[in-house]
Amino acid sequence: MLADNSKKQHWETVYADKNPNEVSWTQENPNSSLRLISNTGVSKNAEIIDIGGGDSQLVDFLLNEGYVNLTVLDISSNAIGKARARLGKKSRKVNWLNRDMVDFIPTKKYDVWHDRAAFHFLTKSSDIRRYVEIVEKFVSKELIIACFSKKGPLRCSGLDITQYDIKSIKEQFKDNFELIEGFYRDHQTPFNTSQNFLFARFRRIK
Secondary structure, three states, X not given: OOOHHHHHHHHHHHXXXXXXXXXXXXXXXXXXXXXXXXXXXXXXXXXXXXXXOOOOOXXXXXXXXXXXXXXXXXXXXXXXXXXXXXXXXXXXXXXXXXXXXXOOOOOOOEEEEEEEOOHHHOOOHHHHHHHHHHHHHHXXXXXXXXXXXXXXXXXXXXXXXXXXXXXXXXXXXXXXXXXXXXEEEEEEOOOOOEEEEEEEEEEEOO
């Protein structure tokens, strides 16, 4: 894992040097995430945050579906810049936060916290605990995590990751959240390779 002070530079370089078709996590249509957000049953006015959303097109789809309180957090200003340029005037409808997810101190609670392919980059137990603490304090209703499964890659973008299965992801959030849905999906990368992801939707219980 990179030292904390070099993480930002790593991701700034990735997004400065590579286009969407040159990174493995690109999705043309984030179907699984959209279905899980819909399954939460929250209103279009719900506060939704996408952690590590960067240049993901999830925010595009959520805007088109009528959600109006959207926040995207990413460590890379280059990633956010690309997303804002893509959205044009629509980008003004989104709250963009250039933060490291483990240093994030929210100023409000979120009804839905969505994270696809960010949480698994946390490999230090202290960072994982910090992330869980933030979620426990600032997620009021639903938590959606998508990460590499035990059958997925061990590294991504040159970095080590932490793999999960349904049992181990439940364990991370068990004190305040109940698993409502959990399933595995193969993600087809722009390079025609396959990566196995775990998707999990939790509901706050206390």
